[in-house]
Amino acid sequence: MSTVSNNINICIIGKPNSGKSTLFNCLIKKNISPVGEEYGLTKQLIRDQFIYNKQSFTIVDTPGLRRKSKINDIDEIQRNREAIKLIDEVDTVLLLIDSLESLTKQDFRLADLAINKKKIIFFLFNKQDILDDKNRFKSQIYKYLKNNYGQYRMVNIEFISAKRNQRITSLLKQLINKVKIKDTKIKKSKLNKFLNYLIKQDRFPKVKKIEIRPKYIVQLNEALPSFKVFINSKNRAPSIFTKYFDNTFRDYFNLEGIPINFKFISSKNPYLD
Ligand SMILES: Nc1nc2c(ncn2[C@@H]2O[C@H](COP(=O)(O)OP(=O)(O)OP(=O)(O)O)[C@@H](O)[C@H]2O)c(=O)[nH]1
Ligand SMILES: [Mg+2]
Incomplete structure (x- = not known):
């Protein structure tokens, strides 16, 4: 058995x-x-x-x-x-x-x-x-x-x-x-593909005419699906961005109805790279 x-x-x-x-x-x-x-x-x-x-x-x-x-x-x-x-x-x-x-x-x-x-x-x-x-x-x-x-x-x-x-x-x-x-882990390559997909979509929300974009994403080793999302802004991620990101992420990876923990990390210098 x-x-x-x-x-x-x-x-x-x-x-x-x-x-x-x-x-x-x-x-x-x-x-x-x-x-x-x-x-x-x-x-x-x-x-x-x-x-x-x-x-x-x-x-x-x-x-x-x-x-x-x-x-x-x-x-x-x-x-x-x-x-x-x-x-x-x-x-x-x-x-x-x-x-x-x-x-x-x-x-x-x-x-x-x-x-x-x-x-x-x-x-x-x-x-x-x-x-x-x-x-x-x-x-x-x-x-x-x-x-x-x-x-x-x-x-x-x-x-x-x-x-x-x-x-x-x-x-x-x-x-x-x-x-x-x-409980599943998303491969790094898939996370990168998702970033490319977002770039192609080109629908990043704007704050004061500046597009907020994710720069990269890492999945953390935690019980709940948890991700660090680095963004190109030195300010805290605005809710217009976090909502957009959460929704597109869920749609892309078929994660409707799954709790996800996103930690949005702002850049010290958003103009670098
Ligand atoms: N037709 C129908 N009646 C249902 C169904 N499920 C529950 N009921 C009826 O709804 C009434 C309440 O059911 P309970 O299971 O006692 O409801 P409860 O949510 O536990 O209620 P409390 O403990 O008072 O909070 C009973 O008369 C059940 O027979 C269902 O799927 N169909
Ligand atoms: Mg009851």
């Missing part, structure tokens, strides 16, 4: 009643976490493990997270803190969304938290089984996120039904794949 590779840690977060415990039970194939119509059913973190395709997972179900302004129960505040702290411990965050409800600021706040902590995040639109027109729903969601969510390229999106066990294996395959991609 081949050995089980490194364990993948995941947590399920999201608003009350979105189906977190249903998904948890579905993944572990046991009915451990109580499920029901009632909002705020899960009151504590529930952990378990499962194996899919020789890959072991640790998974944590969490109490539904509501906006702070809606909470006046001290226990709920404490539970919220615990769930959010949990994000530090995992590799991947599954953000569960009830497809019958609209995305709210709370969802984006949770997603931003995970992204800032450099975690792989999945937006899981759950309860697909009760939608009349799934394709229409999907295209609306893609369009909405593209237009309204600046971090769009950092997230993975899936449409599932936890209750009917629909697209759950496809989710797990994607998840394993993303964790794998996160």
Whole structure:
């Protein structure tokens, strides 16, 4: 028997009643976490493990997270803190969304938290089984996120039904794949090819009529894909440049939904070489 590779840690977060415990039970194939119509059913973190395709997972179900302004129960505040702290411990965050409800600021706040902590995040639109027109729903969601969510390229999106066990294996395959991609190293020659590609594109953002360009890129030996990007400016890399760079890099290397750590390094003397 081949050995089980490194364990993948995941947590399920999201608003009350979105189906977190249903998904948890579905993944572990046991009915451990109580499920029901009632909002705020899960009151504590529930952990378990499962194996899919020789890959072991640790998974944590969490109490539904509501906006702070809606909470006046001290226990709920404490539970919220615990769930959010949990994000530090995992590799991947599954953000569960009830497809019958609209995305709210709370969802984006949770997603931003995970992204800032450099975690792989999945937006899981759950309860697909009760939608009349799934394709229409999907295209609306893609369009909405593209237009309204600046971090769009950092997230993975899936449409599932936890209750009917629909697209759950496809989710797990994607998840394993993303964790794998996160661990791969990009060859120096490929990084140089990318620089040449940018030069050919000739769409470098300008600050005060001066084009900001990357001069070279090095990948660092860190757990997360981390790169030092040296730029031709003695000032801090402007966000117009960092966004442009991040987007084109992701597109070029197919790294959508993968956390990447770019360290932009300014030149002491940008006019040299
Ligand atoms: N139709 C449908 N119903 C679902 C699905 N997933 C969950 N539900 C239902 O949604 C309700 C809430 O499910 P839970 O799994 O308890 O939700 P939760 O997010 O854990 O809720 P809290 O613990 O209160 O935060 C239950 O009535 C589930 O049966 C789904 O994929 N399809
Ligand atoms: Mg629950």
